[in-house]
Amino acid sequence: MKVFIHYEDNKDTELHKSLKLTLPKSWKNGSVSKILSQFVETYNSNDRFGAKNPLIESELHLGTEVEGDNDDNTNHKTNMDSLVEEVPSSPCKKIKALASNAITIEVLNDRDSIYVCHGPSQTVEEVLALQKKKEDEHKQKLASTVACVRFGCQKRFPKEGPYPENCTHHKSPPVFHETAKFWSCCPLKKAYDWDEFQSIPGCCTADACSHVKEEKDENEKSFLGGCDMRIQNKDNAPKLKTIDDFNSNNDENSNSDSVLDRFQSVMNELDIENELIFQVFAGMKKEAGMLSVEEENDPAKTKLLQELLAK
Numbered sequence: 001m002k003v004f005i006h007y008e009d010n011k012d013t014e015l016h017k018s019l020k021l022t023l024p025k026s027w028k029n030g031s032v033s034k035i036l037s038q039f040v041e042t043y044n045s046n047d048r049f050g051a052k053n054p055l056i057e058s059e060l061h062l063g064t065e066v067e068g069d070n071d072d073n074t075n076h077k078t079n080m081d082s083l084v085e086e087v088p089s090s091p092c093k094k095i096k097a098l099a100s101n102a103i104t105i106e107v108l109n110d111r112d113s114i115y116v117c118h119g120p121s122q123t124v125e126e127v128l129a130l131q132k133k134k135e136d137e138h139k140q141k142l143a144s145t146v147a148c149v150r151f152g153c154q155k156r157f158p159k160e161g162p163y164p165e166n167c168t169h170h171k172s173p174p175v176f177h178e179t180a181k182f183w184s185c186c187p188l189k190k191a192y193d194w195d196e197f198q199s200i201p202g203c204c205t206a207d208a209c210s211h212v213k214e215e216k217d218e219n220e221k222s223f224l225g226g227c228d229m230r231i232q233n234k235d236n237a238p239k240l241k242t243i244d245d246f247n248s249n250n251d252e253n254s255n256s257d258s259v260l261d262r263f264q265s266v267m268n269e270l271d272i273e274n275e276l277i278f279q280v281f282a283g284m285k286k287e288a289g290m291l292s293v294e295e296e297n298d299p300a301k302t303k304l305l306q307e308l309l310a311k
Contacts, residue, residue: 061121
């Protein structure tokens with residue numbers, strides 16, 4: 001099992017270091033702290049790094065990069081969530097800290113990238129206790145407050161007030177279709193990441209937040225899907241003509257315009273000169289023996305016909 005260890009938690013890029021480490025079999029069932037110890041020892045033994053920036057193991061922890069809004073990072077095992085916490089260790093990466101006594105094979109995969117970050121590490125028990133504390137605080141907050149009922153407003157406040165002022169929200173419910181997330185009132189602003197979707201600014205404002213829905217909004221859906229959008233687009237789309245409608249329209253036009261007249265009109269829309277159209281019509285009439293006496297005796301037209309037929 002190989003892992004790639006990176007130290008980038010320092011503004012001086014010359015002090016950054018990456019290390020590829022092949023783990024002994026005995027380390028797979030041990031804690032990840034052994035990986036940190038090995039990196040610190042290798043880093044400090046280097047004259048350039050150790051002299052300028054000696055690392056202290058007790059003041060460091062390991063972490064893994066989290067991509068997108070998926071808490072169940074597909075690069076790691078499914079029980080990863082119970083062993084990690086978010087830490088602001090890198091300005092350009094979103095890192096989740098690994099518990100110091102987490103079992104290596106349970107939280108890492110082969111060829112994973114690991115990041116060495118400043119800040120003391122925590123044990124599994126400490127991480128779980130912190131998570132429970134956060135969950136209890138969140139439940140207590142939900143029980144003592146209410147959320148603004150307007151779409152996109154994420155403010156919470158005591159039910160009795162005071163209500164937050166300047167409520168910025170969306171007019172219509174959100175749409176979740178395949179991987180796209182957007183507000184139905186702002187269809188051009190699409191997001192594929194949950195945090196990015198949450199950050200889309202509202203398109204409406206109100207003087208203050210409210211926890212009571214207006215009567216007209218009581219039956220409105222809280223969110224829409226692909227089926228809802230198809231129905232909505234179908235209702236707003238122009239009605240398609242049936243064959244009967246098309247034939248009926250042709251019958252009406254046939255009383256005033258001949259087929260050739262309509263054809264000429266279409267050709268004019270395509271910027272085709274009338275002279276060329278007349279030449280084609282005359283050639284067709286000549287071959288069919290349908291030319292009138294006047295057309296046959298017209299020298300200019302006769303010459304054009306001869307040139308056309310010669311081609």
